[in-house]
Amino acid sequence: MLPEHVLPFGYAFVYAAFGVSGFLLGWVAQRGNYCFVNAMSSVFTTRSYDRFGALLILFGVSALMTGLLVVVGVVPAVDQYYDNYFSGWYVVVGAVIFGFGATMAGGCNLSMLYRAASGYVQNWLELVGMMVGTYIFAVVIWPFQSYTMANGILSTKLGAYTEYLPYDLFHSVSQTSVGVAAALLGVPLVALGLVLQRRTRSKRLLDGALTSGTGISLTMAAPASAGPAGPLPSIGLQGTRLGFASAKDILLLRRPYGANLSTLLLAGTLLLVFVSGAGYTFNYLVITSSDGGRFLEYILMPFGVNLALGTPWYNDALPIVDPSVLMVVMLIVGAFLASYLSGDFKVRVPRQRKRLAIGFSGGVLVGVGVRTALGCNVGLMWTNFAQLGYDGMLFLFAMLFGVWIAVKVQRRLV
């Protein structure tokens, strides 16, 4: 089956929707300081699951909402699974390299872009390193990788519905099977995210009480039912439960967004492109190909070099332009305006010059990793949860492993 258009407005509308989505993505991520790598590394460094829980909620909500749109018939199932990736060794290997490199460099693909737009020089160099890494991937790894993909060596060969959980579980892409698969994937993720957040907040409350001398009474006072560490549903929505004063502060950019408010807004940006891009293009958030691959390609064009004419990967896997280009450009604009208008913008050069070298070399690893995995933490991991695939889970565990190694290495270096 071929994808079907959901909205009849043509490519200008699709590109505009991706641009709006990119702007919101940059704005919200900057205001919420939303970083996948920080969320994961905090699990190993401070044992805090607050942000990691928010990530799991993001994945779960994305799966549930896209599944719901298919179930109620707004988006055909084919538009959900048509662009599902192949799966294989490269997802695991790439995600480990990416997790390691991004932790060393100090930012995932999303935070690299919004921090670069907020003036962090280390992330500028990470971006440059990522372009170099993408080129290394293209000429060194891609010829081998595409061979294994074409021949099914530790790789699936079809993609699309064969990577679609409703089909894998029920051999059907009916609305019922999509609904059940979305619930099976999304509900446990949201629940786990809420539980992890609750645990961290309870622990924080308890630690605070112990250090302030009221520890014994609070320990005995059932922390699960008190204040910020309350019952499950209110914990999950804590970030969105705003008083008028808080909402005003957030709107006037005096106060950053909470993790869960950011999560819900980010899920909204994904739904915007999921509906508007259906039938026209890859209707999910995707930022890797553009910033790593295309930016280098674009930079070289004024010098008369067109990588798409003869360089592997550039000449067979990277369209010269697609909606993600506008998404990335507007992400940068959105993040810049958010940081500028809130007073956060400042060109920041790290005091330790070696941080610049680490940023660049980490960026090279990020470039190699994300292209090897066929996508980044947004374009593959988050997106694949919304696609109801299983590559997102592979990527998540492999990336956690890469982050864990990087945390160990950083401890040795310090």
Add this chain to the structure above:
Amino acid sequence: MSTQVTAQRFSYARLIAPIVLVLFVVGWYQFSIVYIQGADNQLVASGNLAVYVPIQQVNGYLAALLDATYIAASAGLIVFVYHLAKLLRIRSRR
């Protein structure tokens, strides 16, 4: 707080940054018209249709980008004028 201290605290980066934004978006639009279309045409000429993008898509990209450029450039100019007025007001008080 004296106006002198306020003037000293005025960051010229706040004046320059919106101009950088305007130059970035206008430059990106010009770049897209000249180079992306040109590179796409080169692909057709060389027979590489794997990464070629149909003209309807390129036109859609340019149309949406033009609107985005107008909006972002306008926002940048408004912010620039606001900070310029702020700077001039501070200087006139000195």
